[in-house]
Amino acid sequence: MRVPRVAVLVGVVAVVAALPVGVPALSGATPSGDVAVADVVPEPLCTPADPVLDELSGLAVLGGRLFATPDAGDDESVVELDSECAVVQRFPSPVDPYDVEDLAAGPDGRLWLADFGDNTAVRQTIALISLDPEDGSGELHRLTYPDRAHDAEAVLVGADGVPVIVTKSLFGASGIYRPVRGRTIADLGSPGPTALEKVGSLTLGPTDTPGGPIPGGxxxxxxxGAVSVDGTVAAVRTYTDVHLFRVSDGDLAGALVSGPDLRIPVPGEPQGEAVAFTEHGDLLTGSETVTVGATTVRPPITMWPGVTALLDDRAVVDDPKTGTVDEEAGTGDATVPAVVVTAGIIIVAAAAGFAGWRGFRRRDRRRRVR
Incomplete structure (x- = not known):
């Protein structure tokens, strides 16, 4: 989802104006200070130059091949990238989607497009769309929430093939959903729908990592979201951080409900939405392109080496800027001022509402997945 720049600027003014005198903004440890910070040094991988990825929203690695998808727009193809991030192959979506927001690699050797975007929370159904990267074939699998419509941008497919959706909540905890009775991607009807069940909730942050489009939010x-190739580590990201979860006994949903074990700050990504694991256990992150004045900023896809091994080593630091080791990570007591968080949430809601209205108007004339 692209947040209008004017909304971001208004958010900056509102949040700064709301800060109480003498209270530092976004400093020190996070309120969820029990989550240790991972000690890992990033390496720029390559920078996408093709305009199709100006709104990069999802990454996936399958069979040693790197795939990417943009947010819904004029070109909703999945693209394969080479080691320099050049597009070497395009795969049109097998089904005309409504709003693809993420991409996952399935244990079945297919890519799974997360057609979950719903800024205005009006969709009767959402969908997973399968894509065979060998011949471009695929199927539509409709899904229905058990409670109400939600906006979502994260899908994770476990080693057992069970897909898990994490919603994007403006207020409070995000919901964690999976197909009823733990159905796998092989069990999903086409076109469906298959009912989802809520298995828990997840709250991440706030943190003091710089970046992202909305101050305080x-x-x-x-x-x-993403899952390692062996299914033992899951990653759920925000605009500014990637949170890692140890998956025990293949229970992906249970790992998310239990909360993260490590956090990787991803500073400087102006609108970071994409995350994936390589087959060697490295983490990849990516961001949308942004325009500031007359300057276009194209962030690189960044590799964070050896991430899956971190959950075994428990290597942490208390200050990712200096690399100072903290043997008792997460014991800080400084917190983000509540007024900053509140102001940020209000701005997020206003900005997302405006963006959702524009997106709804843009897609209203297009055939929707129902």
Whole structure:
């Protein structure tokens, strides 16, 4: 979801004006200070130059091949990238989607497009769309929430094939959903729908990591997810951080409900939504392109090496800027001022509402997945 720049600027003014005198903004440890910060040094991988990825929303690695998808727009193809991030192949979506927000690699050797975007929370159904990267074939699998419509940008497919959706909540905890009775991607009807069940909730942040489009809210809004090739580590990201979860006994949903074990700050991504694991256990993150004045900023896809091994090593630091080791990570007591968080949430809601209205108007004339 692209947040209008005017809304971001208004948010900056509102949040700064709301800060009480003498209270530092976004400093020190996070309120969820029991989550240790991972000690990992990022390496720029490559920078996408093709305009199709100006709104990069999802990444996936399958069979050693790197795939990416943009947010819904004029070109909703899945693209394959080479080691320099050049597009080497395009795969049109097998089904005309409504709003694809994430991309997952399934244990079945297919890519799974998360057609979950719903800024205005009006959709009767959402969908997973399968895509065979060998021949471009695929199917539509409609899904229905058990409670009400939600906006979502994160899908994770476990090693057992069970897909898990994490919603993008502006207020309070995000919901964690999976197909009823733990159905796998192989069990999903086409076109469906298959009913979802809520298995829990997840709250991330706030953190003090810089970046993202919304001051005070970027570190709490969930924008993507991924699972390691062996299924033992899951990642859920916000605009500013990637949170890692140890998956025990293949229970992906249970791992998310239990909360994260480590956090990787991803500073400087202006609108980070994409995350994936390589087959070697490295983490990849990516951001949408942004325009500031007359300057277009194209962030690189960044690799964070050896991330899956971190959950075994428990290597943490208390200050990712200096690399100072903290043997008792997460014991800080400084918190983000509540007024900053509140102001940020209000701005997030206003900005997302405006963006959702524009997106709804844009897509109203297009055939919708129902």
């Amino acid at each position: 970027s570190s709490t809004l969930i924008t993507g």
